[in-house]
Amino acid sequence: MASSREVPDMETTQAFSSEFYTALLPEMMLFAGLLALIVIPNLGKGTFRIPGTQIRLPWFMGGERYALTSNPHLPAWIATITLTGAFFAVGDSLRGGIDSLLVMSSDADSAKELLMINGFSRVFELIFFGALALASFASMNRLKVEGVGSKLDVEKLYNNRRQADFYILMLTCGLGMSVVALAQDLFVLFIGLELASFSTYVLVAFLKETKAGAEAGMKYFIVGSVASGVGLYGLSMLYLWAGSLQFDVLAATFATSGTEPLPLIGIGFVLVGFGFKVSAAPFHFAAPDAYAGASSPVAGVLATASKAMGMVGLIRMLLIVAAPESSEGSAVWLVCLGALAALTMTWGNLAALGSTNPKRMLAYSSVAHAGYMLAGLTAVGAWTWDPSFAG
Template structure:
């Protein structure tokens, strides 16, 4: 593993995606302001054009321009990540100085790259489809002040999209809890505003406010935990903390500290009982933003959990099992069951998807429990790490494919939102008659979420179950009593999948069977961008389910690079 310092050559080549985002961000701030502005040299009549301000050019005054800049930037970052994953990632650690006491700040490896793929993919699709979601009030010269202000919002929205991406990738790269926290807050604050950005309904600002308050409380609790960990170990470096945990991790102070930190991340992955703000936030946000919350933001929370639990709070020796195992196991069981049961009763499709996202968080937590159990449960002491690797691969793959169908489902709702409303199940009514291909896409997303083969959702859920069972079976359990308790999490997971079929199918039934609402029989609002995004999601959902082998291999390499311990 090579090391480098910030702003060296290696740093720039490894951080290409982040640099692209940075450039895009600057461009997004400057370009929409370019105009015929001139600068008069004092004392003369010579006016030098300096392009800032003044009458804007036709191109730069186009309200669609920020969307294009953001989309191209994010897509470019996505391509850069994909390209570097394609050739096998050389791990590179960014350190603070060249001395021995240098602190590790960021680390680029396959693991963080896969997460960047998830973040940028989701954000690129969301910003591309937001072009049809955020209304543009006229283009051209003569616009009222209100219209101009409204068009200005476009730039703000996409700037937040980019900062969100930047923050998320910092979380994935961080090797220091403090750096991680900065990234987390950058991304969180962007999402708080993005949620409140929907001005069409009052629900938007309420949702943003609620999300902000609950989120900042969660962050505050997490920060408090961080301070405890710092007090205890004297550093927030992962490596230092991990060593300290290995020696005296069962002391009260670090345990309380890590408990608090878990609350912070638990909110981000919307694990029960920290999920209460999520349904409101999703329902109030515009659909593409809600899609980002359900995929990229959740993946960001998972990175935090994985780092904290598997790297930091894991005892080196196999003597004491990691204390958090039972905790997370119980949390997983609670989260998936609560999410599914709450989704059964929700009649707002966005709230339903929010609860389904809670349920998916439960599945991921169950996978995380299995990794922990395999690595640190005393009953598996001395076993090789293949089983844990399989679960980790499954988790990465699950988060990756989730972008395709979960975001896709939100994008379909986004079109309905532009049509007027998507807050009732009946707003989906007659979709099959209004636009058959869209109904087909929604159906694919729903059955993929439910885990029906041959969609990607089935393969990923199967992988997670397989990984958990692998740990549960251990090596040579021959009776039910000899199975490790995580096997029961797998059973709970399949039963929950069965429950979830009900509310996913209900959507299909409404789309294909019921008539459209009064006055909504006509064609849906046009917009090729969002439809292109949905098309990409459908293709990815099917292709990753049927020909996902190479992506699986990629996730495996990524999982291997998380730590060499397995």
């Protein structure tokens, strides 16, 4: 089915072309930072023995680390510089004006829309990269590290090696969030969502030595996995109904027959999946424990970047795929989302009143703020808007 959406002055490029890499410069920077975090902390005086001989050749990986590469603060600096660079790269593209660019698959016979790079997605990337850069810098002295070199005992060396793991997860989380903001396909959207989700699950449980950290990580993982499974089931129902993963095809199908039971149930399940990400009631039960058990910088990421990712996912699905069909009517999901917003605002504020732990109180405050954002999204659903604004 052809798309009924018309986007003016839309430039297109194929995936993995030269223009593709230029347009995705912030994401390429994150990928380069990931490689640096994997390779640089492992550089050392290791050697490789040629099989069948006693000849050893320099391998430069493993063995006794160099003084610089064994510094436990090095991964924090690599991650902070990478995320800050990506933040300024996005800001520079916005400052100079950005034209919408549609990334298509390289299959010439049946090219499909994969990513949309425009001002809308770049604004959300500013939130993602800014929050993660601040969290990386703030975490620099929070993880227990002591000294450098081989003079440390096994436990201290283990703690030092965990630094790279922590910041690899930070960059992976940012990469997944960026994919969600750019996605124009249900499969791409889900891949980005899970890439960010699994990273945050481990980040929440990173302080596993503490009882609160282990409990928070387990609860967040279990509830998040169930929510992701429900959301995936909703996406599969939309695909079964429309026969396509493309947002433009889904939007065109919704415009003609969006009130059928199957797509409405599918959108409802998708709302459950993203409702967990924005900490909307009643999908917020793991949020207070996650905020309390995680380190403060990671809790900040949950309250900003993770919530923004959930909102951009909801905007993509509700205002692009299931937008209001006509100026005389409203979106079919209007009443459901409005009730969810009212419940979230009310419960978040009431639950915060009885909290004695500051981080749990801020978690419930974050729940209430999610309700305010959902209320704004509900208001947009009361009339037809131009879907090309958000891609």
